[in-house]
Amino acid sequence: MAQFPNLLGLDFKTDEGAAFDVPVQGSLGLLALGDIGLMVWRQAREKARQEKLEEIQRKRAEREKL
Amino acid sequence: MSKKKVLLIGWDAADWKAINPIMDQGFMPALQDLVDNGVAGKLLTIDPPYSPMIWTSIATGKRPYKHGIHGFTEVAPDGKSVRPVMSTSRKVKALWNILSQSGYKTHVAGWWPSHPAEPINGIAISDMFQKAKQSTPGNWKMPEGTVYPAEYSDFFKDLRVHPNELTGEHILPFVPNAGKIDQQKDKRLSAVAKITSEISSLHAAFTNIIRTQEWDFAALYLDGIDHYCHGFMKYHPPHRPHISKADFDLYNYVVTAAYRFHDMMLRRLMELIDEDTTVILISDHGFQPDHLRPRNIPREPAGPAYEHSPHGIIVAKGPNIRKDEVVYGASVIDITPTILSIFGLPIAEDMDGKVLVNLFEEIEEPKLIPSWEDVEGESGMPSEPDISNDPDAQQAMLDQLEELGYIEKQDSDMTQAVIKTQRECDFNLARAYIDGGEIEQAIPILERLKEEMPEEARFSFRLATCYQMIGDLKNCRNTINDLRDLDVYDGPTLDVMEGSLLIGERQPRKALELFRQAESKVDPNTSRVSLQIARCYMLLSRFQDALRSLETELAIDPDNPTTHLLLGTCYLKTQEYAPAAEYFLNAIGLDYHSPMAHYQLGQTLFFLGKYEEASNALEVAVSMVPEYNLARELLVKVYRTHLDKPEKAAEHERKFVSNIKGTIYIVSGLPRSGTSMMMQMLHKGGLEVFTDGERGADDNNPLGYYEHEVVKTLARNKRWLPHAKDKAVKVIANLLPYLPPQYQYKIVFMERNLYEVVTSQRKMLQRMGKKTQKDEVLPTRLIQSFEQSLVKVKTWTSQHPNVETLYVQHKEVIANPFEQALRINEFLDYKLLPELMAEVVDSKLHRERTTPLVEDNS
Numbered sequence: 001m002a003q004f005p006n007l008l009g010l011d012f013k014t015d016e017g018a019a020f021d022v023p024v025q026g027s028l029g030l031l032a033l034g035d036i037g038l039m040v041w042r043q044a045r046e047k048a049r050q051e052k053l054e055e056i057q058r059k060r061a062e063r064e065k066l
Numbered sequence: 067m068s069k070k071k072v073l074l075i076g077w078d079a080a081d082w083k084a085i086n087p088i089m090d091q092g093f094m095p096a097l098q099d100l101v102d103n104g105v106a107g108k109l110l111t112i113d114p115p116y117s118p119m120i121w122t123s124i125a126t127g128k129r130p131y132k133h134g135i136h137g138f139t140e141v142a143p144d145g146k147s148v149r150p151v152m153s154t155s156r157k158v159k160a161l162w163n164i165l166s167q168s169g170y171k172t173h174v175a176g177w178w179p180s181h182p183a184e185p186i187n188g189i190a191i192s193d194m195f196q197k198a199k200q201s202t203p204g205n206w207k208m209p210e211g212t213v214y215p216a217e218y219s220d221f222f223k224d225l226r227v228h229p230n231e232l233t234g235e236h237i238l239p240f241v242p243n244a245g246k247i248d249q250q251k252d253k254r255l256s257a258v259a260k261i262t263s264e265i266s267s268l269h270a271a272f273t274n275i276i277r278t279q280e281w282d283f284a285a286l287y288l289d290g291i292d293h294y295c296h297g298f299m300k301y302h303p304p305h306r307p308h309i310s311k312a313d314f315d316l317y318n319y320v321v322t323a324a325y326r327f328h329d330m331m332l333r334r335l336m337e338l339i340d341e342d343t344t345v346i347l348i349s350d351h352g353f354q355p356d357h358l359r360p361r362n363i364p365r366e367p368a369g370p371a372y373e374h375s376p377h378g379i380i381v382a383k384g385p386n387i388r389k390d391e392v393v394y395g396a397s398v399i400d401i402t403p404t405i406l407s408i409f410g411l412p413i414a415e416d417m418d419g420k421v422l423v424n425l426f427e428e429i430e431e432p433k434l435i436p437s438w439e440d441v442e443g444e445s446g447m448p449s450e451p452d453i454s455n456d457p458d459a460q461q462a463m464l465d466q467l468e469e470l471g472y473i474e475k476q477d478s479d480m481t482q483a484v485i486k487t488q489r490e491c492d493f494n495l496a497r498a499y500i501d502g503g504e505i506e507q508a509i510p511i512l513e514r515l516k517e518e519m520p521e522e523a524r525f526s527f528r529l530a531t532c533y534q535m536i537g538d539l540k541n542c543r544n545t546i547n548d549l550r551d552l553d554v555y556d557g558p559t560l561d562v563m564e565g566s567l568l569i570g571e572r573q574p575r576k577a578l579e580l581f582r583q584a585e586s587k588v589d590p591n592t593s594r595v596s597l598q599i600a601r602c603y604m605l606l607s608r609f610q611d612a613l614r615s616l617e618t619e620l621a622i623d624p625d626n627p628t629t630h631l632l633l634g635t636c637y638l639k640t641q642e643y644a645p646a647a648e649y650f651l652n653a654i655g656l657d658y659h660s661p662m663a664h665y666q667l668g669q670t671l672f673f674l675g676k677y678e679e680a681s682n683a684l685e686v687a688v689s690m691v692p693e694y695n696l697a698r699e700l701l702v703k704v705y706r707t708h709l710d711k712p713e714k715a716a717e718h719e720r721k722f723v724s725n726i727k728g729t730i731y732i733v734s735g736l737p738r739s740g741t742s743m744m745m746q747m748l749h750k751g752g753l754e755v756f757t758d759g760e761r762g763a764d765d766n767n768p769l770g771y772y773e774h775e776v777v778k779t780l781a782r783n784k785r786w787l788p789h790a791k792d793k794a795v796k797v798i799a800n801l802l803p804y805l806p807p808q809y810q811y812k813i814v815f816m817e818r819n820l821y822e823v824v825t826s827q828r829k830m831l832q833r834m835g836k837k838t839q840k841d842e843v844l845p846t847r848l849i850q851s852f853e854q855s856l857v858k859v860k861t862w863t864s865q866h867p868n869v870e871t872l873y874v875q876h877k878e879v880i881a882n883p884f885e886q887a888l889r890i891n892e893f894l895d896y897k898l899l900p901e902l903m904a905e906v907v908d909s910k911l912h913r914e915r916t917t918p919l920v921e922d923n924s
Contacts (some may be wrong), residue, residue: 002278003221025235031266032330034273034338035225038266 007040008047024048071343072384072405073276074161074285075335076124076177077328078117079292080379081352082108083625084302088325096333097381100347104383105425107393110659111351113501114494115374118151120350120398121178121287125160127402127417130498131507133158135179136491138368139464141484148480148487149460151179153192154448159438161402162186162285167443168411170282173275176268177287182211186446189275190214193287196226196267198260199465203228225274226267229259236262240323243316257297258320262327265290269331276338283405286335294324295353296370302355321355344384344408350398352377358591358623366524367490377625386426395658396422407432414438418502489515496528505535505785516545523549530563534570537776537786540760542567558584562593569598570779574605590622600632609636627657634663638670646670661690665697672700677708688718695807698722699866719867722807726868728791730809731894733772734799734859735816736852738826740876741796744816745772747879747887747906748794751898756795772796780804800855803862811869814890818876820849883907 012020022030022044030037089098100106112123112130122135130136134157142149156179165172166187173188174180181192194209201207206228213219237244240258249255265288272286298320300306305314332347339345352375354360363369380396386408399419406413407421412433421432435441492511499508512529519525526549533542546564561584568577581599588595596619603612613636619629634649650667653660664687671680681704687697698718706715731753733744749755749772758774773796776786780797781804791809805811863871872893879886887900 023235025233027235028239028262028327029330031227031236031262031269032327032334034331034334035270035277036273037334038225038227038270 004035004039004043006043007036008043010036010040012040069282069342070409071281071339072283072408073335073339073343073345074283074401074405075332075345075347076121076285076287077291077347077349077379078121078178078287078289079295079351079353079374080325080328080349081355081375081377082379083375084295084299084321084353084355085325085379088322093322093326094329096329096336097347099336100332100345100381100383101390103389104345104381104387105389105391105393106379106381107396108377108656109348109350109380110395110397110657111374111376111378112398112498114368114497115351115371115376116368116494117289117292117350118178119494119498122156122160123418124348124350124398124401125162125177125285126156126158127161127399127406127414127419128158129399129418129502131495131502131504132416132418136494136498137487139487140491141488146480146484148464148483150181150464153180153182153184155179159445159447160184161405162188162190162283163445163447164402164406164411164438164441165283165409167441167445168409170409171280173272173279173281173284175272175275175284175286176289177285178289181209182448183214184446184448185214187444188281188284189218189279190446191222191268191271191275195222195271196264198226198228198263201228203231222271222274225270227263227270229256229263232259232263239327240320241316242319247316254297254317258294261290261293261297261324265328265331269334273334273338276335282409288328288331291324291328291349292353294320295355296373298324299353299355299359299373306357308361342385344382344387346401346405347379347381348398348401349378351375352379360592361589367486382425386428388425388427391424392655393422393424394655395424397659403432489519493525493528500528500532500535505532508532509536520548521552523552526552527563530567534567535783535785537570537779537783539567539570539775539779540758542570558587559593562588562595562598565598565602569601569605570783572605572779572781574602578602578606590618594619594626596622597626597629597632600636604632604636604639607639609640612636625656627653627660627663630656631660631663631666634666634670638666638673641673643670643674647674659690661687661694661697664690665694665700668697668700672704677704680704681709688721692721693725693727693808695722695725695868698725699807722867725808726810727788727808728810730787730790730792730805730811731794732802732805732811732813733794733796733816734802734813735818736799736820736823736856738823739816739818740879741798741816742771742773743879743906744814744874744890745794745796746770747883747890747903748814748894748898750906751887751891751900751903753894753898754793756790756793777801799859802859805869807866807868809868812894813863813869813871814893815863815871815873816876817873820852822876823852824848879907 008022012022014020022040024045026041030041085094085097088094111120116137118138119130119135122133123129126133135151135155138151139148140151140155162172162174162184163186169187171188172186173190174186175191176193176195178193180190181194183190183192192212194212198206206226208219208223213222234244237255237258241255244255247255268286268288276284298317300309301314301317302321303318305311336345354373354375358375360372363372378398380393397419400422401419403413403417403419404422404425407429412435413421414435414437416437416439421429423429493515496508496511499505509529509532512525512532515522515525516529526545530542530545530549533539533545546560546567550560561580565577565580565584568580578599581595581602585595590596596615600612600615600619603609603615613633616629616633616636619626623629630649630653634646634653637643637646637649647667647670650663650670653663654667664683668680668684668687671683681701684697684701684704688694688701698721701718702715702722705711705718731748733741733748735741745755755772756774757772760773760775776783777795777797780801784806787806787809797805802813863869872890874886874890883904884900887903890903891898891900
């Protein structure tokens with residue numbers, strides 16, 4: 001089975017055609033999208049986690065610099 | 067030619083009564099689109115309404131006594147433990163096996179039961195896939211055998227959603243005020259999370275399959291609606307007085323949200339299919355959303371199933387599916403034959419279901435084979451009886467079933483657990499036999515269960531019903547009396563039960579008394595007591611009273627087809643044909659598969675002079691029950707006399723004759739016209755007799771009565787007739803018109819001077835100590851009434867091609883027994899020994915002769 005690519009680059013839109021940012025907290029709508037919705041949510045969550053981690057590391061580095 | 071594809075979606079417990087108000091608000095657009103552009107209707111369930119049994123019937127086209135799934139759990143093959151039912155418990159091929167061996171790419175996900183996953187021509191994901199009992203997202207194992215092919219296991223494992231992974235964003239749409247809940251005390255939010263995560267897991271796996279794999283057939287089963295409903299339907303609006311207002315305020319949106327979420331998932335599936343795909347969405351049973359849902363769940367195994375309703379849903383849309391139409395008469399057992407027909411594959415004669423032909427714009431006559439079980443090929447049907455033995459996974463499933471209330475708390479004593487489980491499976495098997503009309507198969511099972519567990523009233527209750535259905539009223543009464551002794555059911559419940567028995571015994575007055583007593587004490591929503599009262603009135607020919615009771619019942623449940631059928635019957639009896647036709651049409655709309663409703667509609671249209679429409683209705687009745695000779699008889703008349711279609715009439719006449727199941731020898735006449743004597747003559751002459759010996763010889767009938775109690779129920783109960791085949795049976799003249807046209811009847815009709823008859827009856831009553839008119843008063847009116855009744859009966863006997871009658875004069879038998887015996891023997895195709903027949907006749911028995919015997923003999 002093919003592994004999932006990075007889905008965060010996909011252009012998700014609402015029914016009204018507006019751009020849709022994948023919420024880190026997830027949504028029923030994403031679960032209803034099935035595998036893609038689940039995976040994009042997890043990737044968004046992971047990205048947010050990484051960003052948080054990087055921010056912590058950056059702040060720690062700044063503190064250490066001081 | 068485009069490739070045929072079928073997508074089958076199962077929503078456990080989906081119910082139109084719950085869906086329609088939600089859909090009407092625009093909250094289920096995907097389903098609305100299917101309904102508007104396809105065919106929708108009710109899908110009749112089977113009994114018992116237990117999901118693993120029904121979903122297996124859906125997938126096999128066979129009833130449970132053929133497919134082998136008899137409950138939620140079963141005794142393991144070692145005989146020492148209990149396990150959930152599994153794919154290996156199924157004895158016959160499922161749709162995915164048949165399609166696999168026929169070369170179709172086939173995928174199935176989550177079907178109940180489907181573990182271990184079967185090695186089909188595609189991907190199979192078992193019903194253990196989504197269960198997340200006692201784990202965290204980090205240590206969530208997947209039991210061996212969950213995914214086929216096994217090398218895909220790791221991939222699909224990651225598509226599961228653990229309940230702990232969900233956030234408030236997933237829960238708030240179900241419970242908007244979830245933040246107010248103290249989750250340490252109230253665990254209901256975790257139930258919402260668990261159900262939501264489980265269906266999301268299967269949906270994720272399935273969308274991946276149909277998005278990335280080649281496929282011809284794909285099936286997805288979701289149990290979410292059933293589980294949300296068992297937990298939260300009690301809070302679904304309107305608020306019911308016995309429900310706490312605080313709970314109602316918190317949880318009243320769960321069921322609506324559940325349906326909306328399912329619709330969102332459906333929409334995604336619709337995005338993933340092409341125009342060549344036929345979509346079929348079904349549920350196995352409904353779920354009572356209203357006042358018909360029982361307030362209290364019986365404390366018995368699988369008690370929550372009492373909340374189920376008998377009608378699930380079916381919606382279909384596709385290239386050859388009719389548009390914006392309602393489908394009638396669909397049953398869960400029809401799904402497999404229907405899907406096989408879409409693929410142009412033959413239907414097996416050992417399947418119980420039929421092809422739902424009215425789903426399609428065009429359909430070829432389905433091909434038939436005796437059985438798919440004999441067709442060789444790589445079906446993926448597990449050959450090993452038990453390849454899955456993951457005790458942890460099995461325990462997880464058992465725990466879940468226990469949590470849902472579908473099975474009792476597991477007995478720590480395994481020996482007891484095994485006995486209890488086997489007993490439940492046997493009981494379910496008996497119920498399945500009853501539902502399939504195999505009453506004789508159910509009775510020995512229920513008799514054994516009753517003997518083992520006399521205190522278990524539900525066994526006795528079903529047994530009493532079976533006895534009643536086959537006309538064994540004596541055993542039925544004994545069983546009800548045993549129940550009274552047990553003191554398990556309350557008096558009114560037993561009164562209702564006994565009332566039904568009395569209707570069977572055609573004692574409507576007594577029955578009415580009991581129903582009236584019970585009326586104010588039982589729950590009218592579940593007892594159907596108004597319906598029973600109406601039946602009593604109908605038997606008493608009090609049709610206006612019956613109509614009033616039926617209107618009461620209609621107000622309780624406007625969707626009960628029986629109520630509409632009986633309303634139609636009342637109007638038919640009172641010759642008000644327009645309303646009769648309307649109610650029969652309603653009954654058919656609610657339960658299309660009612661041959662009687664079609665027949666009565668045919669009769670009504672006949673009386674309305676709408677012969678073409680009448681023939682259509684009657685044709686439906688005989689297509690459902692080809693042995694329905696009453697309907698055929700009327701069809702012959704309609705075609706021959708009113709529609710000028712003699713070839714059609716001849717065709718039905720031929721079928722009428724071929725339907726005859728055998729011969730029954732009837733001795734008939736008025737009471738005291740010599741019928742007992744004739745019965746004894748036939749018996750002595752060598753013909754087997756159908757009697758129960760209940761009414762022995764007495765002064766009134768020194769030779770004995772040669773009767774069978776069950777014959778008195780002929781007007782209502784015809785199930786005993788197969789037992790009377792090739793035998794002589796005594797049937798009083800007035801009951802003859804109730805003989806069904808499935809048998810050939812040779813009737814020896816005793817005729818006797820009516821003055822003698824009346825005198826003999828009077829003397830008999832006097833001997834029994836009953837009050838009669840004075841001997842010197844000639845009962846002219848009674849004699850006239852007998853005369854009229856005899857004219858009616860003789861007219862009836864002359865009008866039916868399956869009835870032959872020999873009229874025998876009582877005085878001739880007394881006077882010339884041997885001569886008459888010869889005559890009767892000739893009529894009965896020389897089966898008897900006339901010398902022995904004649905020996906029976908004792909002229910001294912002829913006590914009420916009008917003239918001296920000497921003259922008679924002259």
